[in-house]
Amino acid sequence: MSVELKASVRDRVGKGAARELRRNGLVPAVIYGDKKPPLSIAVSYKDTFRKIHDGGFLSHVIEIDVDGEKHRVIPKDYQLEPVRDFLVHVDFLRVGKNSTLTVDVPVHFENEEKSPGLKKGGVLNVVRHTVELSCPADSIPEALTIDLTGFEVGDSIHISAVKLPANVTPTITDRDFTIATIAAPSALRSEGSAEEEAGEEAEEAENGGEE
Secondary structure: OOOOEEEEEOOOOOHHHHHHHHHOOEEEEEEEEOOEEEEEEEEEHHHHHHHHHHOOHHHOOEEEEEOOEEEEEEEEEEEEOOOOOOEEEEEEEEOOOOOEEEEEEEEEEEOHHHOHHHHOOOEEEEOOOEEEEEEEHHHOOOOEEEEOOOOOOOOEEEHHHOOOOOOOEEOOOOOOOEEEEEEOOHHHHHHHHHHHHHHHHHHHHHHHHHO
16 A cells, blocks of 8 residues: 555644644644554645545545554544634544444446436435445445436335445445435426325315215
C-alpha cells in the first residue's frame, strides 16, 4: 500500500495550537484504536481536504506516514467549521491485521435504459444512497452496483438482489431491506388516487344504504 498522507506528531493541543497549524497549511488529527494510545498528529490541509472532496473518504483504508513511521488507518470522522466550511479536525482509526470494519458504501445504479418501468415514465425512488456493511479491511467495495434491467413500475429492489463480495455482509440482518423502488409517474399516481377515493366513497354509500 502506498503512503497516501504524510503527517507529523503534534506536541501542542488546544485552540491556539490548532489555529497556528491551520495558518501553516496543516490540520489537527488523531490516530486511535487497536489497543494503542491515541496519537495526535498534523496532516496537510490541502491533501486531506482534496481526499474528502474526491469522495469515499470514510470508506478507504489509507497509510499515513508519521515522521517516517507507517500507520494503516481508516478515516472515521471529520469536522468542518459550519459557517466557512473549512476543515477543523480529522479522526483516524488504526486498522489491525485481519480487522473487520463497519463502513457506509455508496449505491450506484446502471442500465436505467433497460428498465421497462423507467422507460414508461416511472421514477427511480432511492431509499438508501448508502448501505452500512461489515467488511474485511482489505475487501471494502468502492460501491454497490445495482442493475436495473427488467424492473417494472411498482417493483422494489432489496438488498438480497445485490451481489456482495465474499465475507461482506449488511449490518442490518433482521430484514431484507429496500434500497430503491420504481415509482409510478406522478400523473398515474394522481389518477390512481382519484380512482381509489371514488371506490371508497362508493363503498361507504353502499354500506350506508345497507344500514
